[in-house]
Amino acid sequence: MIARCPSGRKYLRIATFFIPALLGCMLLAGCDDAYDVEMLYPPRTDWLVIESLKDVLPTRYDPPGALPVDMLDHPDTTLFGPDQGLLGPKKGRAIIDPRVLKPDQRGELVQALRDVAGRPRLPKIDLNGDKFIVEDKGTRVHIDTLLEKELKLDKKTLAQGSVLYRSQCLHCHGLPGDGRGPTGLWVNPHPRDYRQGIFKFTSSAQTQNRKPRRDDLKGVLMNGIEGTSMPSFTLLKPEEIDALVSYVIHLSIRGEAEFAVLKDLIREKEEGSTEAGEPMIDRIRSKVEELAKLWLEAQKGEIKPVKPPEYKNDQERMESVVRGYKVYMNKDVACAGCHLNFGRDAAFKYDAWGTIVKPRNFFSNMYRGGRKPIEIYWRIAGGINGADMAPFAKNPASITEEEDKQIWDLISFLQILPFPEKRQELKEKHGIVVE
Amino acid sequence: MVKFAVFIVLTIAVAGFGLYALFPAALKPSPGEGRKRWAYLFGIVLTLEALACPFAVLMGWWLPKGVSTYAYDIDLLFYIILVITGVTFIAVGAMFIYILFKYPADPNRKSWYTHGNHKLEMTWTAVPAVLLIVLAFAQIPAWLKVKNLSWLREALQAGEVKPEARFLQVEVTARQWEWRMRYPSTKHMEEWNQDGKVLLNDVRLKMTPRPDDVRRVNELHCVKGQKVLVHLKTLDVIHSFFLPHMRLKQDALPGRTIPVWFEPIEANCFLDGNDWKDGMRLERTVTDKDGKEKGVWVKDDKNIWELACAEYCGARHSLMRGKLFVHDTPEDFLAWLKKAEAEGQQTTVAPEKK
Numbered sequence A: 001m002i003a004r005c006p007s008g009r010k011y012l013r014i015a016t017f018f019i020p021a022l023l024g025c026m027l028l029a030g031c032d033d034a035y036d037v038e039m040l041y042p043p044r045t046d047w048l049v050i051e052s053l054k055d056v057l058p059t060r061y062d063p064p065g066a067l068p069v070d071m072l073d074h075p076d077t078t079l080f081g082p083d084q085g086l087l088g089p090k091k092g093r094a095i096i097d098p099r100v101l102k103p104d105q106r107g108e109l110v111q112a113l114r115d116v117a118g119r120p121r122l123p124k125i126d127l128n129g130d131k132f133i134v135e136d137k138g139t140r141v142h143i144d145t146l147l148e149k150e151l152k153l154d155k156k157t158l159a160q161g162s163v164l165y166r167s168q169c170l171h172c173h174g175l176p177g178d179g180r181g182p183t184g185l186w187v188n189p190h191p192r193d194y195r196q197g198i199f200k201f202t203s204s205a206q207t208q209n210r211k212p213r214r215d216d217l218k219g220v221l222m223n224g225i226e227g228t229s230m231p232s233f234t235l236l237k238p239e240e241i242d243a244l245v246s247y248v249i250h251l252s253i254r255g256e257a258e259f260a261v262l263k264d265l266i267r268e269k270e271e272g273s274t275e276a277g278e279p280m281i282d283r284i285r286s287k288v289e290e291l292a293k294l295w296l297e298a299q300k301g302e303i304k305p306v307k308p309p310e311y312k313n314d315q316e317r318m319e320s321v322v323r324g325y326k327v328y329m330n331k332d333v334a335c336a337g338c339h340l341n342f343g344r345d346a347a348f349k350y351d352a353w354g355t356i357v358k359p360r361n362f363f364s365n366m367y368r369g370g371r372k373p374i375e376i377y378w379r380i381a382g383g384i385n386g387a388d389m390a391p392f393a394k395n396p397a398s399i400t401e402e403e404d405k406q407i408w409d410l411i412s413f414l415q416i417l418p419f420p421e422k423r424q425e426l427k428e429k430h431g432i433v434v435e
Numbered sequence B: 001m002v003k004f005a006v007f008i009v010l011t012i013a014v015a016g017f018g019l020y021a022l023f024p025a026a027l028k029p030s031p032g033e034g035r036k037r038w039a040y041l042f043g044i045v046l047t048l049e050a051l052a053c054p055f056a057v058l059m060g061w062w063l064p065k066g067v068s069t070y071a072y073d074i075d076l077l078f079y080i081i082l083v084i085t086g087v088t089f090i091a092v093g094a095m096f097i098y099i100l101f102k103y104p105a106d107p108n109r110k111s112w113y114t115h116g117n118h119k120l121e122m123t124w125t126a127v128p129a130v131l132l133i134v135l136a137f138a139q140i141p142a143w144l145k146v147k148n149l150s151w152l153r154e155a156l157q158a159g160e161v162k163p164e165a166r167f168l169q170v171e172v173t174a175r176q177w178e179w180r181m182r183y184p185s186t187k188h189m190e191e192w193n194q195d196g197k198v199l200l201n202d203v204r205l206k207m208t209p210r211p212d213d214v215r216r217v218n219e220l221h222c223v224k225g226q227k228v229l230v231h232l233k234t235l236d237v238i239h240s241f242f243l244p245h246m247r248l249k250q251d252a253l254p255g256r257t258i259p260v261w262f263e264p265i266e267a268n269c270f271l272d273g274n275d276w277k278d279g280m281r282l283e284r285t286v287t288d289k290d291g292k293e294k295g296v297w298v299k300d301d302k303n304i305w306e307l308a309c310a311e312y313c314g315a316r317h318s319l320m321r322g323k324l325f326v327h328d329t330p331e332d333f334l335a336w337l338k339k340a341e342a343e344g345q346q347t348t349v350a351p352e353k354k
Helices: A006-029 A103-117 A143-150 A155-168 A214-223 A238-271 A280-298 A314-329 A373-382 A401-416 A420-430 B002-022 B033-059 B071-102 B118-138 B140-147 B150-158 B186-194 B196-204 B330-344
Strands: A133-136 A139-142 B168-175 B178-183 B214-217 B219-223 B228-234 B239-243 B248-252 B258-262 B270-272 B275-277 B280-287 B293-299 B305-309 B321-327
Touching (some): A006 B002, A103 A238, A103 A280, A133 A143, A139 A143, A143 A280, A155 A238, A214 A238, A238 A280, A314 A420, A401 A420, B071 B140, B118 B140, B150 B196, B168 B219, B168 B239, B178 B219, B186 B330, B214 B219, B214 B330, B219 B330, B228 B248, B248 B258, B270 B330, B321 B330
Parallel strands (some): B168 B228
Antiparallel strands (some): B168 B178, B239 B248, B270 B275, B305 B321
16 A cells, blocks of 8 residues: 555654754653743632532532532532532522623732732732831831741742742642642542632731741641642652742742732622722732731731640649640630541531531541641631641730640640540549540 | 753664665665665664663663662562573574575575474464463562561561561551651660560551651651551552662552561661751771761762652652661661651741751
């Protein structure tokens, strides 16, 4: 066939020569790690969860392949099983749709965000303007300088972080940090969506709108999160971890500003206000300034225990455990209200992101936020953001001695729960049955 | 370096394909010369393949340093098999090219067939069969040494471990995509050192978790000259625990705890200020003024020892890596363990940044 058809032979000859040559050129050129310069962060199109979904009670985890809020758009209504339609009545009030805005308004938002937060290739947090001067230790400095100094949000670090994020994090956490990367939908718990500006494991001594300290984010990157799909990145260099932390903070500030402005715009539209309102760029700038101040405040210090516990022997430790049990069972503290039967019968809940979570089962010996006593202390004293875990301390910034003792006792109690022989000891010596 | 190698290989490939495309005669079933081009092509390719082996040795792309007690046995097996398959490869290749040269297509020659030659078929069945049987028996001692854990069986039967034969136990849990290690606490280690029965009991119980366990991610620590018993687990899919420098590879299967062991014969890390630094080699020991022996460590990239996953386990499989730290003396290891333990039991906020 080929021999009789000269043109066919010619194509074959060209192909056999050029295809390997082309492949060779591609391999030699290699791939560029950074994003395309022209590329912008995509505008947000998924549902915004703006209120707590506490009163919706799911009965199981969501099926893989889509997040619960994304299921509101899903054509197949049988996927969610018996829980299908639970979130339906929340549409419009607790869960709102950013797609109702006019395209030109959304275009304006994208432009404004680009001017302040840059693009994937050249990320930045840039609040040019004379308004943004703040006090710092008696001197007046521009907030951009402070962000560079305290949060390492300078352009160089962010650009390095962007490249690393693309290769290490993007496939789960998504391009704008939306937790909707290709793998993200298939793992449970779902990867964190940074655009809500909420991070679960924070140690900062703020009372509300708590932001994590850089060290908290670093800790998550170094140790991974046990019991979830977040692995440890210990093999990256320290400066690479730093760059990733900076980039995550950048994504979070950008995403949260977008979130807040979208929320306002939708409200205004619903109220039917015809005024033009502030220009988009000013809205974004003032929002970013507000967030930057929160992030800066969070870096000032962590929750400090009053006095670390000292147990001279096992008996003292056991006494602390018994006291901890009493605190746990205290009706005012209400641990058992959510962690029913020490977490074994805990009910499913919706968290601030609209994903399904379950209060920790204390028998599982799994500590997502870290198993060091100090890390457990931070979670009890300051609560877990977004997951409806209330802070134990009235004011995390200054913990009273009484609270401090109670928290350490609680920690002693929680630390022995996973171990059968310790539970046995508790039963035999102190008559406390936790089985 | 890698790019250069890729470049060389691709140049050869492109040149080969180019030649082949430019001499269409090679495609045409014409008598004589045309067919010989196939012989040239295969001759070049096979010669390059045969040369790749010594070239790899020259470039250092060879087995990494073997530093466990059974590394020699594994390497010996590797070389025996390499020689047997290498000789076979060269012989078959040479014969193949010779026949291509000798008998190109010739319309004037009448073909004859060897099919049905009993003696020939007997020979080429019997020779590989014998070779394979020899290999199958030759590998048994090495396999037993690595996988049978006879030393542990003996100890368990005797119910006692001699003080000098005390070993270290670590639980390694693989998951997508990291290695989580669980070490005994210093107190637990003390119990082992005092009483071999406690140690053996923990082997039977596969090191039941205790509240004071020391946990680390992606860092496997052990001591030179001391056996390490690893209780290997996986939380999700099949992973493979691979220590190339120890010549150890074992799949981790969901739902099973698999015991594996190795004994390093060289140390690769020392305490540099506050941190243990790996990738170091102990060059010599010197005695200082106080009569204390002190090691002189030099940097050696061959002493960066990796723990890799050797079974494809998902998107980040290639990044599922850990590091192996082999301490020089048990005291060094204990010092490290103590520090790790203190970190794990941290009850105060970290001191201000340096």
